[in-house]
Amino acid sequence: MSVAQILEQLAENAGRRQLNRGALYGNLVAGASQVPARAMADREQQRIRQLQEARQAEQIGFARNADARAQADQVAQDAARKATLEHQAAVRAGLAASMGPEGDPSTFDARAAFAAVSQLGKPEAITDVIAAHRALQAKPVILKEGERGFNPDTNTPIPGMSVPEKKPDYTVNGVRFSGETNQPYGPATPPQAPPVAPPKAGDLADYLSRKARELGKPVADLSSAETAKFTKEHTDATQKTPILGGMNALYADIDPKAIAAQIRVAQHPPDISQYGRPAAAAIASELAKKGPNGEPPFDLSRAQREWKAQLRLNATMNGAQQVRLDESIRSGLAMYDKVDELAKQWDGLGIGPLSRINLAAARDGLKGPAAASLANQLTGQIGQLTSDIATIEQGGLTPTNEARAVAEKSMQDWWGKGTILDMTAQGRYNMQIRHAARNTQEPMVPGNGIDRRPAEPATPPPATPPPPAGAAPQKGDTKPLVGPGYPPDALQQFNGTQWIRIK
DSSP states (O other), X not given: OOHXXXXXXXXXXXXXXXXXXXXXXXXXXXXXXXXXXXXXXXXXXXXHHHHHHHHHHHHHHHHHHHHHHHHHHHHHHHHHHHHHHHHHHHHHHHHHHHTTTTTOTTOOOHHHHHHHHHHTTOGGXXXXXXXXXXXXXXXXEEOOTTOEEEETTTTEEEETOEEOSSOOOEEETTEEEOTTTOOEEEETOOOOOOOOOOOOTTOHHHHHHHHHHHHTSOGGGOOHHXXXXXXXXXXXXXXXXXXXXXGGGGGTTOOHHHHHHHHHTTSSOSOGGGGOHHHHHHHHHHHTSOOTTSOOOOOHHHHHHHHHHHHHHHHHHTSHHHHHHHHHHHHHHHHHHHHHHHHHHHOOOOOHHHHHHHHHHHHTTTTOHHHHHHHHHHHHHHHHHHXXXXXXXXXXXXXXXXXXXXXXXXXXTTSOHHHHHHHHHHHHHHHHXXXXXXXXXXXXXXXXXXXXXXXOOOOOOOSSOOOOTTOOOOTTOEEEOOSTTOOTTOEEEEOSSSEEEOO
16 A cells, blocks of 8 residues: 555544544533433422322321311210210109109109209209109190089089199098099098199289189179289289299298398308309398397398408418417427426536536436436437427428527526526416417408507416516526626526526
């Protein structure tokens, strides 16, 4: 191959390589230009899938909410049905209790019925019990105008008479028989007429008819004076009868006048709300009138304020704080006796540091077991006593450090016998004063006027009086040593003949 051919072949190969390289670059550019389109298509597909998933989740949530609402509705319906069944059961129980063990519909024990429904937790069912009992009563047959009823006692027709649904009684050979049981009442003994019920409000016509029959004449023949008299009787009877609402049977046994009389003499509390609103109004009306002996109207508001204040005071005086105070006073009085007993056995001299060292040595057993026991008993008993004294100083609260410091000043185990006995007597006297002050509390009643009386001290006779101020000193007694040149804590002690400085 010639040089020209070789050069021609090289040029052809170089051109072919250039074309291949251009094609490769073109393909790369074309592919790169298609990348954003594919990415956008992928993102659109992903967004569509997300919307579909959100729609499916929303549909599932709707279905769950619908199930929850249906379940809640079902629970509410079940609760309503249960409440209805319980109410019906309470009505049946109250109705059975009202008619007694014999099941007599003609009787009605309102208290037993109310107790039965209340025991089942349905006191409001008493109104339905009353309605159900009324439905069981016999309905009178009202004759139409022009019809006649028949009176078996007189064998005469009675126009316009209300005939009850019962068979009339009859008489055979002078013996009276019951139309219902066909049993004789007794020979020649007419049946006892049932008591005439008091007239009801609005029954003036019936009342006039009854009075006219008693006089043996029709209503039309009553004179104007008789009509006015019977009308006034009816008005007085209906107006003086307290109207107590639909539960009249529950208040039938309440006597407002008797309760008001007991409240006037402080035998019943003035809290009339416990009797219910209708009865409370009737009792308040009685108290607003003059008393049976001409007493002024009862001041119910003042009595109620005093009653409520007394209840609050009673609750306070029986609280935990006052109980602890009372316990501390009672136990402290007994502990003073024990301290006296131990102080007499120990018979300390009360000579400041010497007495403290002597007592500490005895407690540590340096003076023998008997002295150690006695010294420790005295110290422990005084510690118990000062704890009660500190509680009393805090009025029954937990003693503070300041209260304990005050209590410790009132009793020390190193004091002499005479000093300890004097201080126990003084402590008993103070505890009796605390006890009397606690037991003579009076309730504060704002609104009843200002109490301007001066406060009176509680000074009952103490069980053990304090030592008299001018009493002769006993051996071992101590007292402060006051004078120029003496420190504030200087003490002196009586040795039986004279006072000697010990500190």
